[in-house]
Amino acid sequence: MSKLRYLPLLLLLLPPFYLDLFWLQAGLFVMAAAIGAIGLNLLTGSTGQLSMGHSFFLAVGAYGYVYFAGESDEHLVGLGLPPVVAIVCAVVLAGLAGLAFSPIAGRLSGVYLGIASLALIFIGQHVLFNVHDVTGGYNGRAVPPLEIFGFTFDNSGDVAPFGIPFGGLEKLWFVGLILLGVSALFALGVLRSRPGRAMNLIRDQQTAAGVIGIPVARTRAAVFTLSSMYAGLGGVLLALTFQRAVPDYFGMLLALDYLAMIVIGGLGSVTGAIVGATFVTLLPQLLTRYSDSLPLVSPPGTGGVSPADAARYLYGAAVVGIVLFLPAGLRGLRIPSLTPRKETTP
Amino acid sequence: MTEVPELTVENLTVRFAGIVALDAVSFAVAPGTLHAVIGPNGAGKSTCFNVLSGVYRATSGRVTFGGHELTSMAPHKVGELGIARTFQNLALSPMLTVEDNLMTGRHRLMRSGFVRSGLRWPSAVREERLHRDRAREIAEFAGIGKKLAHPVGALPYGDQKRVELARALCGEPRLLMLDEPVAGMNATERHEMAELIVTVRESLGISILLVEHDMGLVMRLADHVTVLDFGRLIASGTPAEVQNDPEVLRAYLGEEAAS
Known part of the structure; x- marks a missing residue:
């Protein structure tokens, strides 16, 4: 197969040169969400393990980064590590949090894990609101900008390729692309080889998987840990884009958003996770941006249907429509003949 | 191909809340032979398979394969010993x-x-x-x-x-367990599957444990047959011996036919 078909991906390098900050930020949100969604899709789409706790691990990643990279002052504590080290530590921390929950995640299957993992959200919210020193409490905490080998990702204006001054988001765009690319390739590597096949068989035929020699509980636990690391990395990029981490954001609605992403995009597929993340993340942004010119949607705070609510209605409808008419998700639109219907879900 | 050990089942009993699915069943699968387990519906054949592959726990009794005791093992540990099985209802990843x-x-x-x-x-x-x-x-x-x-x-x-x-x-199993490999097949498919099983046995030299309702197939392929009825072992021997056993006739056809 020709490698040329990957050429259009180079277009992704262009936006920082042409688009304004709103679109750059929206694009970075998409990348962060896509990383998290790829992780959730490994767990839910490929292994059949429902998780409602994904927003908890996103929070661990985001606040992990803020804590490791942030400086201490009279109200807040932080370790002041170099940001790159802080990213690695945050992802590892999210992995450790996943590992801590994995004895449960390995033993419970499907929907039961979904219910058990709800607990993580409530515990997470409680901790985030109350550990003021780390999270800054209700109002959140500023996120220290990324810095790689003395090169700071802020608006200092020290870089201006082709005469275009690059601010923080422009520079972060490229980091986001690299992180998303590496995350996607890693997930594809996993899915197309031994662990991926084991995950699929556990989803489709749990008993047969065990008999064939696949340690079911251990594999599930490993996937759960891996998926929480993806969520951690997504959380870090989210925090870097937002430039502020607010506890309220990492609630149950966010966990539902991620489930909507993988269902809309296509369960069990890396491309599907990226497509779904784009759809679910961009929709509210677009509605907010154009709320004055759209019927039935009013600008936030003016009463009536807010763009965020309208977006939720829309993708709620999209989820229903896709489950009924497009079981392979939006990704299945492209090549319907190659994605046969799933026969049964035991 | 590594050495194929003997599979021995000794006094295997399985109870499900008062129902005795297997009652002190013993048999042995000699290395490289095709051993069939037959019996009417509900005789305990599938239960026996599920215990051997680690899916169900035995209430008492021992199953050994090359010095390993299987009854306390998790399914994936049994798989690692080189025991592979198929399922009565397909257990594949359809997509x-x-x-x-x-x-x-x-x-x-x-x-x-x-x-x-x-x-x-x-x-x-x-x-x-x-x-x-x-x-x-x-x-x-x-x-x-x-x-x-x-x-x-x-x-x-x-x-x-x-x-x-x-x-x-x-x-690359050393013991292959087939749970009704020709169930639901038409005559041509049955014939082809039987040929495949014979080829497997002849070319690989592994032991095969077969559960099947198709008597013609069992009688043609098996070296040794174990007959279960209501969880008890009622007969054991070569196909010819088992075919004429009065207990077996009674289990399959009723009292009159046996006398």
Whole structure:
């Protein structure tokens, strides 16, 4: 197969040169969400393990980064590590949090894990609101900008390729692309080889998987840990884009958003996770941006249907429509003949 | 091919809340033989299979395979000993291709984990290639070599049964357990499957434990037959001996026929 078909991906390098900050930020949100969604899709789409706790691990990643990279002052504590080290530590921390929950995640299957993992959200919210020193409490905490080998990702204006001054988001765009690319390739590597096949068989035929020699509980636990690391990395990029981490954001609605992403995009597929993340993340942004010119949607705070609510209605409808008419998700639109219907879900 | 040990079942009893599914059943599968377990519906054949493959726990009794006690093992540990089985109702991943389904059978022989697979480590890539080659050979052997790229769910029933058998063979088993391999097949498919089982046995020299309702098939293929009825062992011997056993006739046909 020709490698040329990957050429259009180079277009992704262009936006920082042409688009304004709103679109750059929206694009970075998409990348962060896509990383998290790829992780959730490994767990839910490929292994059949429902998780409602994904927003908890996103929070661990985001606040992990803020804590490791942030400086201490009279109200807040932080370790002041170099940001790159802080990213690695945050992802590892999210992995450790996943590992801590994995004895449960390995033993419970499907929907039961979904219910058990709800607990993580409530515990997470409680901790985030109350550990003021780390999270800054209700109002959140500023996120220290990324810095790689003395090169700071802020608006200092020290870089201006082709005469275009690059601010923080422009520079972060490229980091986001690299992180998303590496995350996607890693997930594809996993899915197309031994662990991926084991995950699929556990989803489709749990008993047969065990008999064939696949340690079911251990594999599930490993996937759960891996998926929480993806969520951690997504959380870090989210925090870097937002430039502020607010506890309220990492609630149950966010966990539902991620489930909507993988269902809309296509369960069990890396491309599907990226497509779904784009759809679910961009929709509210677009509605907010154009709320004055759209019927039935009013600008936030003016009463009536807010763009965020309208977006939720829309993708709620999209989820229903896709489950009924497009079981392979939006990704299945492209090549319907190659994605046969799933026969049964035991 | 490594040495094939004997499988011995001693006084195996399984109870489900008051129902005795297996009652002190003993038999042995000699290395390299085809041993059939038959009996009317509800005789305990499938329960026996599920205990041997670690899916159910025995209430009492012992099952040993080459010095290993199976009754306390998790299913994947039993699989690692080289015991592979097929299922009465298909247990494949319908959306994966035939080739990928066969590759799940080789899971126990491969080593690449998440990190090496995700990073496409050279050793993982090499391992994947080697095992794919072997899986393709086995597919040819099982007569599904032309369907490697098809999703399993799209294949006819008879072919799916073959894929299951091929997947079990992909684990390079020393004991192959077949749970009703020709159930639901038409005459041609039955005949072809029987031929395949004979070929497996002759060319691989492994032990085969067979549960089947098709008496013609059992009598033709088996070296030794164990007959269960209501969880008890009622007869054991060569096909010819078992066929004329009054207990067996009674279990299958009723009192009158036996007298």
